[in-house]
Amino acid sequence: MKSTLDVLLSLQLFSGASTQKIQQIVGKHKFHFLKYTDGEQMIAAGDPCTHLRFVISGQVRSAIESQDGRIKVSQTISSPNVIAPDFFFGRTTTYPCSVKALGTAGMVDIEKSEYLKIIESDPVFLFNFLNLLSVDAQQGLQGVMCLTSGDLRKRIAYWILALTQRGGTDIEMECKQRDLYTVFGVPRQSLIAALTDMRLNGAITFSPGLIKVESREELVKMLEE
Numbered sequence: 001m002k003s004t005l006d007v008l009l010s011l012q013l014f015s016g017a018s019t020q021k022i023q024q025i026v027g028k029h030k031f032h033f034l035k036y037t038d039g040e041q042m043i044a045a046g047d048p049c050t051h052l053r054f055v056i057s058g059q060v061r062s063a064i065e066s067q068d069g070r071i072k073v074s075q076t077i078s079s080p081n082v083i084a085p086d087f088f089f090g091r092t093t094t095y096p097c098s099v100k101a102l103g104t105a106g107m108v109d110i111e112k113s114e115y116l117k118i119i120e121s122d123p124v125f126l127f128n129f130l131n132l133l134s135v136d137a138q139q140g141l142q143g144v145m146c147l148t149s150g151d152l153r154k155r156i157a158y159w160i161l162a163l164t165q166r167g168g169t170d171i172e173m174e175c176k177q178r179d180l181y182t183v184f185g186v187p188r189q190s191l192i193a194a195l196t197d198m199r200l201n202g203a204i205t206f207s208p209g210l211i212k213v214e215s216r217e218e219l220v221k222m223l224e225e
């Protein structure tokens with residue numbers, strides 16, 4: 001079983017740090033270690049993002065929902081991972097998703113002011129955070145360009161990728177098909193044809209009210225074609 005230090009070292013934002021450095025950081029800065037039981041809510045959509053929150057044991061279920069409740073996208077995030085790091089800084093600093101524990105799950109919270117001190121202590125940590133944000137921003141740019149390509153498969157792929165995060169598994173989009181072809185502005189036949197092609201590629205399966213992602217990696221490849 002991995003120790004807490006091993007888990008922290010495996011987090012992308014602490015990648016490249018030595019065990020000694022992580023020990024120094026944990027000893028010097030405020031890390032809040034929390035445990036949650038199955039189904040317990042950890043984050044509610046709209047909560048202020050005042051802490052960087054890492055899943056360090058178990059799994060959590062994250063869900064984001066449209067304002068009218070007609071479309072909901074959920075995913076499983078496993079340890080070690082960070083929850084919605086894109087919303088830690090910037091114009092919008094509230095969580096876009098709700099998060100609940102799947103079984104027993106552990107989380108560590110680092111307050112924003114403490115994380116800024118950590119970043120200042122070693123450029124490796126600043127590089128890791130900037131690299132994470134840059135990768136997400138570049139994927140967003142690719143996705144926006146795909147919206148003008150006319151390839152409905154890529155548009156659907158971008159939509160799902162934009163609403164989930166790297167490392168997410170068991171991704172599901174709950175929505176009625178008529179809502180989807182209204183959103184994408186296409187006839188029903190075109191939507192079904194695109195979804196069928198994505199299913200043949202092993203990216204998704206679908207039913208009238210549900211799209212299940214079989215491989216997020218295939219969606220990424222589709223976007224990069």
